[in-house]
Amino acid sequence: MSSQPSQRSEHRTDTRHEAPLPSHHPFGATDCAAGCAASSQRHRIAAETREVAITSAGFAADLLPPHWTAHAAPTADGSVYLLILTPGTGTGRAELVAPHAGRGWAIGITDPVTGTDTVLRTTDGDVAYQATLADAVRAARAALQPPAQPMPDSTPLRPVPTGRYIDSNCLIGVTDPRYPHIVRARTVGSGGHPHAMLPTLRRIWAANSHDSRALVTRLLAHDWHYLDPTTGTRTSVTDHRRIAGIGLADSPDARHNADTEPEPACVVPLTAVGELDTAWLYLLDPAEDTVTVHTGDGDPISRHPLQH
Template sequence: MSFQDRTDAMHHRSSSACTAPATRYTRISDETREVAVASAGLAADLLPAGWTAHATPAAGGGVYLLVLTPPEGTAQAQLIAPHAGHGWAIGITDPTGGAGDTDTVLRTPDGDIAYQPTLATTIRAAVDALDSDTTTTPGPDRHARGAVHYLDSGCLIGLTDQHRPHLVHVRAVEHGGHPHAMLPTLRRIFTATGHDSADLGTRLLAHDWDRLDPTTTAGRGVTGRRAIAGVGLTHAATGPDGTAPEPEPADVVPLAHISELDTAWLYLLDPDADTVTVHTGDGHPVSRHPLTH
């Protein structure tokens, strides 16, 4: 699903919108083309040295994008110009990402699209989310290659109940919840734990997490958190003797009520298909990704 499809899906769910997509897309294309083309020159003046900006139609032709490209790295920021009463929307696209993991819409901590009211604020937000000048040290809010960093956020991760599919079993992850950080991390943990989705789900549901990191070794982490080899640091701190309290059971909640847990993202594993589905914090599915590279 493309960036434009994801933004449309979040804000055009009515049946009337579905009956006349050509008319709506034509209108939106006209609105965004005019603004994107007019804004390209101004954007170039507002960007840091070495960055470039150009206007281009999206692959599906429904919108025009203002594309910001940093001097290094493979990722870009794709901006949808204001239309239909919304401000600027920001997408991060990386053509070298894993299968199905090439674009992500920048969202607020509440999971809403992070619309920006002006071009200047949009460019600042895009540069912050896609900064080619950052250090190459990987971290919970950084792409694995270190060339790009993304806004950090918490998330929930878990499984759908096999017998009651309206319920989900979830655990909290405090850091690294943005899809561009979490999806590569899950794939690396999946590989490190033997490509066994059922085992991966069991491991993830055993604890609430400070962060997930497949390079973790067993013992006590530098933050005092319990370190689970190949998975990450648990949320519960260990005592002086290195032991941690027994974790509470995972939360079991209706998917329709997931917003009550106040999370930005939800990741649901499917052990039968070796996939993970990304949901926004209100429970709406955004995209589905294979765990295999």
């Protein structure tokens, strides 16, 4: 899994690495047709993992303890991209294979100094794929940190000034259990970065009596200029409408009266979210009181409880 295999190729001592992860090594095609198909598959995997690894690097860094770093890098042959997590001390590091081909995050723990290269596996010996980025970061930290060292929960984000993040728009919505690939969503004009939006959604959820279904109904009633649970009902002098406990609706006050209905929520396949020119997508699950963070292309990267 290492992006520098030449440093360890003659020094591997960990016997648990005898079964490589799928899709990492060249395919042994014996004819032209098979070779072309294998090459095409490698290119698809490289492109798919590159996009996810690069997009996830910044968010992974926010989930790590101080002095850890996260960056994306390809393997030596370029067949797959890795998300590399490096602790502030020690010589080991975690190499996460970005999700592809329907699989989740796979994790390898490498140490070029000792020559070990271990893939995290389940008790049955299968690769321990992680469904979300938060789960993968947590598993990698547990594998790299000494057992006696307490490991704080990696799901809550550390409070940091949001000014260090580029402001962005986003979509907030929900999927219908009957049609899980269809998204109903509203736009939010600013404050869309996960470091700002996740704490905001948790505060709004608390301000709305921890009722996720009621919260989804209120969020889908309007497009939003921004979300802020401290917003009151005072009449706005701008072209927006204040919704108490939610935020500033992106609709002129003059258009809101008993005879006026707001524009309907956007309905789009999850696979087509990338066409909506948004930076992030947040999908609420009222049944589980959770929110899943997606990139602007619709790829899920982490899932978080609304209960903080």
